[in-house]
Amino acid sequence: MTTTTASNPSLTQKLRGLSGEAVKFGIVGLSGVVVNFAVFWICINGLHLASLRSNIAATLIAIFTNYLGYRYWLYRDRDAASRKREITLFLLFSGAGMLIETGVLGFSVYLLGLDSHFEQLAAKVGGLALGTVFRFVSYRTWVFKAVPEPVAETAPATATAEATAAPAGAAAVVAQAELVLATERIRLAKAE
Template sequence: MPTRALSSTRLRGLLPELLRFGSVGAVAFVVDVGLFNLLRFGPGHLLEAKPLTAKVVSVAVATLVAWLGNRHWTFSDRRTASRTREFIGYSLVNVGGMVIAVGCLWFSHYVLGLQTALADNIAANVVGLGLGTAFRYLGYRSWVFTGDEEKPVAGVGPVLEPDQVG
């Protein structure tokens, strides 16, 4: 009976996917943090007094950027036949990730009283985003990109467990 533990062979097989996920996430991170700070502290201070609204808007835009990158690059070998179902699932997982980030910001800003630009960025874009990213990756693999994972990506073959190697 094969074990469910993450073997080094399986980890090596996941590494390219994790690197693609990280690259897409880095672009989405720049969009998220840049837009959040632009809305809060940029010209006109559009949402200066509304940090939670600024975070929701920035996450929504970054989500669209990340969905396109993850669908067409990171998980291109696991896409489902229904783009609509996939986008709805992707959006729901991102709402969960956003709730984590906004919850960290809310706790820091309103409960702890840490209301500087630095404190808001650390709460939302370091702690919240870090926890939310882990949640998103697991959610995408488990609930969103659930298509045929046996189709190889260019240069990456199927992941074999040690008991499957001849």
């Protein structure tokens, strides 16, 4: 039986990391909310568009600004080996979040008859809250995947017992890093 000095973080450390991530997610999300509500207000008051059309236009613009914040600030250290996959999943989950938000707005306007501008804004806040929870879970789980953890170090007493296993684990990490670098080189070559 082999024992290792655990490099697994404690539950408290995991929750601290998650809370820091949630705060940054909230900051990016809040900037998106400001964009979303500003465009929504302009669409329904300035352009006199219907509330659902205004909501969709506002949410699409906010999705674009949020992607930039998530990719280049919050999740900049996450695996970016496949941008096409990442953007596709981001748009898919953002679209699902938009459907949640628009569904709540449509329900309140067309079924409950709450159609004043302030009632629409209140419904938009409720839908945005539900959509945000969905987006947070889906983005961190499927879109911006974490880079694999390095191989854990072993205790000195068991280091000789695992001496033959360590090169295989280290080789796997090196091989994966080389694959990521090769993918980035190909992506950059295509961009030029």
